[in-house]
Amino acid sequence: xxQLNPAPWLAILTFSWLIFLTVIPPKILAHSxxxxxxxxxxxxxxxxxxxxPWH
Amino acid sequence: xxxxxxxxxxxxxxxxxPLIAMAIALPWxxxxxxxxxxxxxxxxxxxxxxxxxxxxxxxxxxxxxxHKWAALLASLMIFLLSLNMLxxxxxxxxxxxxxxxxxxxxxxxxxxxxxxxxxNRPTHALGHLLPEGTPSLLIPILIxxxxxxxxxxxxxxxxxxxxxxTAGHLLIQLIATASFVLLPLMPTVAVLTTALLxxxxxxxxxxxxxxxxxxxxxxxxxxxxxx
Numbered sequence: 001x002x003q004l005n006p007a008p009w010l011a012i013l014t015f016s017w018l019i020f021l022t023v024i025p026p027k028i029l030a031h032s033x034x035x036x037x038x039x040x041x042x043x044x045x046x047x048x049x050x051x052x053p054w055h
Numbered sequence: 056x057x058x059x060x061x062x063x064x065x066x067x068x069x070x071x072x073p074l075i076a077m078a079i080a081l082p083w084x085x086x087x088x089x090x091x092x093x094x095x096x097x098x099x100x101x102x103x104x105x106x107x108x109x110x111x112x113x114x115x116x117x118x119x120x121x122h123k124w125a126a127l128l129a130s131l132m133i134f135l136l137s138l139n140m141l142x143x144x145x146x147x148x149x150x151x152x153x154x155x156x157x158x159x160x161x162x163x164x165x166x167x168x169x170x171x172x173x174x175n176r177p178t179h180a181l182g183h184l185l186p187e188g189t190p191s192l193l194i195p196i197l198i199x200x201x202x203x204x205x206x207x208x209x210x211x212x213x214x215x216x217x218x219x220x221t222a223g224h225l226l227i228q229l230i231a232t233a234s235f236v237l238l239p240l241m242p243t244v245a246v247l248t249t250a251l252l253x254x255x256x257x258x259x260x261x262x263x264x265x266x267x268x269x270x271x272x273x274x275x276x277x278x279x280x281x282x
Contacts, residue, residue, distance in 0.1 A: 001061055001064070002061055002062065002064050002065040002066070003064050003152065003153050003154045003155070003217065003221070004154065005065075005066075008066045008073065008075070008153075008155065009155040009159075010155075011073065012066065012075060012150070012153055012155040012156050012159070013155050013156070013159035015075075015076055015079060015080075016079050016150065016156045016159060016160070017159065017160075019079050019080055019083070019134075020130065020131070020134055020160070023080070023083050024083060024130040024133060024134055025126055025127075025130050026088065027083065027086050027088045028106060028126060028129050028130050028133065029126055030088050030089045030090075031089050031102070031103045031106055031107070032089070033103070033107045
């Protein structure tokens with residue numbers, strides 16, 4: 001079975017880890033996941049009066 | 056030299072360039088890096104949604120500590136899924152058929168979970184070696200069995216992926232060869248064999264996705280035990 005040929009093992013190992021650590025995580029981490037948008041309600045929200053002083 | 060059916064798995068070299076390097080390095084051109092644009096294109100939106108949902112599902116059984124592994128596990132899933140799926144195209148090379156790559160991923164990641172468990176919660180980690188409610192007489196032998204099953208995990212993880220993909224590719228090549236050879240001799244049988252080949256290719260698409268998922272899922276389970 002050619003997979004058992006130990007000659008390219010180290011090269012494949014180091015190269016795959018190199019790509020796995022340097023190329024992919026920045027691409028994955030650059031994705032941002034914003035919050036789900038909340039739907040507008042038809043009624044205006046109830047406002048509480050301003051009780052405390054400005055300063 | 057006469058080609059055998061296993062020669063498709065030899066790490067190919069062309070003009071001195073190891074093509075496995077191209078096979079590992081190029082699939083990421085299919086994943087554009089998102090910018091700070093509010094609305095991206097369809098491809099990016101689709102990938103964004105998939106990564107989000109997948110990571111959410113995968114991290115459900117993990118506690119807060121385990122969530123630190125989110126980026127790693129998501130990257131691993133994308134890595135394996137892309138390599139597996141692209142290998143099903145004609146004339147491509149599947150790097151995940153190489154035992155070196157799969158063991159090279161499985162052993163360090165499994166070892167990381169074990170070391171994390173042993174460092175932070177050694178009693179809890181070792182407690183997994185004895186299932187609750189075992190009769191006292193069976194304790195020594197069960198500890199031995201559980202230790203063996205623990206140590207066999209990385210090998211199983213790597214070899215599972217290798218064997219599944221190798222077997223799939225081998226089957227595809229065998230049945231395609233059969234279909235091709237039978238074409239002048241028994242055309243009807245050749246047509247049936249081609250139909251079988253089509254179904255097999257569909258199966259291999261499923262296997263490619265499932266095996267990538269199983270690898271990452273098992274790793275998350277090993278993490279869940281130890282974190």
